[in-house]
């Protein structure tokens with residue numbers, strides 16, 4: 406059991422509705438990022454092929470997005486496919502691409518109904534042509550929405566994102582488009598794939614792994630991290646609520662002293 410799970414100790418016996426009633430709107434994260442891990446282990450524990458874990462993972466993802474919408478979290482970023490994932494067996498990659506298409510087809514209408522902007526981030530040109538077409542279509546048909554965002558990392562790696570930003574920035578300097586020096590954090594982050602999104606307040610990783618795995622390295626400088634041993638396909642509304650309640654207990658200091666400490670002289 407991780408520290409995060411044990412710190413939820415008294416909460417684990419509560420019903421989902423009780424958990425929901427403990428959430429404070431003013432303490433909700435504005436932006437939640439999620440590393441959905443453990444699909445393969447979930448499947449092998451059941452003697453099923455890995456794709457069965459990914460399929461159940463799709464259900465977990467839809468329930469999680471519904472819950473975030475229900476409680477009022479405006480921005481969610483998910484790590485759907487990393488640059489390293491291309492090294493998986495061809496058949497698994499193909500099935501993941503099929504699931505991505507299925508996800509977009511299933512959620513397309515919901516994005517419209519809920520006014521959610523779908524923002525793909527990553528090296529999208531590496532995706533198969535038919536997937537790219539659908540990704541760009543859904544991106545374009547939701548680009549007018551600004552209150553809610555679902556960012557989906559596809560063929561994504563944070564170091565590549567940062568290097569791409571540096572290269573584009575240098576190009577803009579060479580072509581005279583950018584001449585404000587020194588470069589500030591605000592200017593630099595405009596060049597990142599996440600552009601104007603506020604940084605994540607909370608990063609959730611499932612399956613007991615406690616790594617960041619090249620996800621949003623710039624953006625998570627002050628993000629609260631929540632690790633749970635729950636495998637992603639088992640992640641449901643209850644687990645989302647537990648993560649949010651854990652987040653609400655944290656004191657975010659951004660490198661400053663705590664409220665408590667500042668009220669005491671040195």
Ligand code: FPP
Nearest residue numbers: 441442443444445446462463485504505508
């Ligand atoms: C990590 O689990 C998960 C992935 C590489 C893919 C995530 C995909 C989904 C949640 C399904 C929805 C799909 C899309 C594309 C929207 P793992 O396979 O690395 O698990 P393991 O570490 O137990 O092997």
